[in-house]
Amino acid sequence: MDIDGDGHRDILSGSYSRTEKAMAGLFQVLYGKPNRTFRIAEVLTGTDGEPLIIPLNGQPRTENICTRPFAVDWNGDRHLDLVVGNFSGTFYWFRGEGKGKFAPIPEPIKAATQPLRIEGHHSDPFVVDWDRDGDLDVLSGSADGGVQWAENIAGKRKLPKLRPFQVLIKPGRRIEHAPINENELTGPTTSTRVWGDDVNGDGKLDLLVGDSVTLVTPAKGLSAEEFKKKFMAWQKAFTAASKELSSQTSDQAQRTKAKEEYRKIYDQRAEFMNEDRTGFVWLYLQK
Numbered sequence: 001m002d003i004d005g006d007g008h009r010d011i012l013s014g015s016y017s018r019t020e021k022a023m024a025g026l027f028q029v030l031y032g033k034p035n036r037t038f039r040i041a042e043v044l045t046g047t048d049g050e051p052l053i054i055p056l057n058g059q060p061r062t063e064n065i066c067t068r069p070f071a072v073d074w075n076g077d078r079h080l081d082l083v084v085g086n087f088s089g090t091f092y093w094f095r096g097e098g099k100g101k102f103a104p105i106p107e108p109i110k111a112a113t114q115p116l117r118i119e120g121h122h123s124d125p126f127v128v129d130w131d132r133d134g135d136l137d138v139l140s141g142s143a144d145g146g147v148q149w150a151e152n153i154a155g156k157r158k159l160p161k162l163r164p165f166q167v168l169i170k171p172g173r174r175i176e177h178a179p180i181n182e183n184e185l186t187g188p189t190t191s192t193r194v195w196g197d198d199v200n201g202d203g204k205l206d207l208l209v210g211d212s213v214t215l216v217t218p219a220k221g222l223s224a225e226e227f228k229k230k231f232m233a234w235q236k237a238f239t240a241a242s243k244e245l246s247s248q249t250s251d252q253a254q255r256t257k258a259k260e261e262y263r264k265i266y267d268q269r270a271e272f273m274n275e276d277r278t279g280f281v282w283l284y285l286q287k
Contacts, residue, residue, distance in 0.1 A: 001071040003080060004100030008032030013041070014066040014084070025066030025086060027052050044069075044082075046104030047097060054084065054092050054106055062087035062121070068193070072127045072136065076157035083109070085123030085140065090115045109138075111150065111164045118165050120144030128196045130205060136160055139207075141192030145171030147209055169209065169284065180216050188282050189213045200285055207284040215276040222272060230272040234265070241265045 003010040011030040030038040043051045054064040067085040074081040079096035084106070086092075092106035109116045117123075120142035130137040130149055134156040140148050147169040154161035172189045191212035199206040218227035245258040269275075 001080065002032075003029055003071060004031060005098065006032075008034065008036075011038065012044075012069045012071055012082075014069050025054060025064050027066060027069045027082070027084070044102070046094070047101050048104045050104060052082070052094055052102060052104065052106075054086060060088060063090065067122055068124050068126075070125045070127050074127070074136070075159045082106075083125045083127050083138070085125045087122055089118045089121045089123045089142070091117075091123055091125055091138070109160075109162065111162045114164075116150060116162055116165070118142050118148050119167075120146075120171075122191065124193050126194050126196055128205065130196065132205075138162065138165075139168070139194050139196055140165065141194045141209065142171070143191055145174070145188055145190045145192050145211065147192060147194050147207060169207070172211075180213070182215060185213065185280070188280070191279075199283060204286040206286050209282045209284065210279055211282070212277075212279045215278060217274045217276075219272050219274055227272060234269055234272070237265050237268075 001010060001012070002008060003012065009032045011032075013028050013030075015026050015028055027044040028041045029044050030041050032038055046052050054066060056064055063086055065087045067087070070083045071080045072083060073079060073096075074083055074093050075095070077096075079098045081096040082094040082102060084092050084094070091109040093109055094106045095103040097103065111117075116138070118140050122141070122143040124141040126139040127136050128139060129135060130139060131151060135152045135154055135158070137152045138150040138160075140150075142148065146167060148165040149168045150165045151163045152160040153163060169188070171192075172187045174190060188209045188211040193210040195208040195210075196205045197208065198204060199208070218224065222230070241258070241262040245255075245262045247258075249255070
């Protein structure tokens with residue numbers, strides 16, 4: 001997208017940084033140059049010259065740690081606005097004032113009278129006319145996985161009026177420390193991010209869904225049976241250490257000891273397993 005209207009494509013990204021006051025979600029932009037390269041990333045600021053940040057206003061800290069910013073004409077005034085997500089799972093929009101300028105205070109996006117919220121955390125807005133009725137809907141991934149859709153019923157070039165999210169793709173099974181290899185995966189797992197596009201050129205929007213997964217395989221020299229035994233023993237010890245840690249709430253010495261034991265057992269998994277933290281992109285063709 002061309003954020004500042006100079007005819008060159010720009011790249012937007014969400015991030016979080018520690019400011020003088022606290023941890024805050026910031027938006028960064030790489031402005032495009034005439035030679036199709038980009039300037040060094042800059043923090044996106046409002047018309048007051050300060051970084052664009054979702055204010056807390058008494059909300060949990062996760063409310064202003066941002067995820068994806070999506071540039072789109074949200075209110076139909078022909079200026080690009082920013083629709084943004086956060087770790088809490090809600091959404092806001094910064095009003096665009098043209099030529100890359102944005103109002104410093106965002107407005108919450110709602111479904112009726114309640115904040116628009118995904119099932120799960122880490123809202124991931126992708127704004128598009130999903131149902132092809134002429135107005136802008138919202139797609140989102142989630143920390144829990146899957147893809148959700150909030151239908152807009154306002155009509156073309158009007159400020160969106162959204163229904164609550166409904167499920168397009170159900171979350172896949174959560175995998176935590178379990179033996180898993182690439183061939184066993186049948187769909188996205190967790191931490192999904194979504195993009196809508198007509199991939200096969202049939203005039204219908206398809207979905208590209210990215211995820212995050214840790215592939216677990218036996219350490220070198222271990223047979224499948226040996227790995228299974230070691231994994232089951234480790235899992236039993238890890239579960240016990242997790243319960244012990246969660247039960248220690250007041251005695252600091254005992255809590256410190258429980259933390260040390262938890263970390264010791266957690267690290268032991270490297271002795272018998274290889275872990276590859278990665279992710280995949282899955283394609284869903286719309287019928």
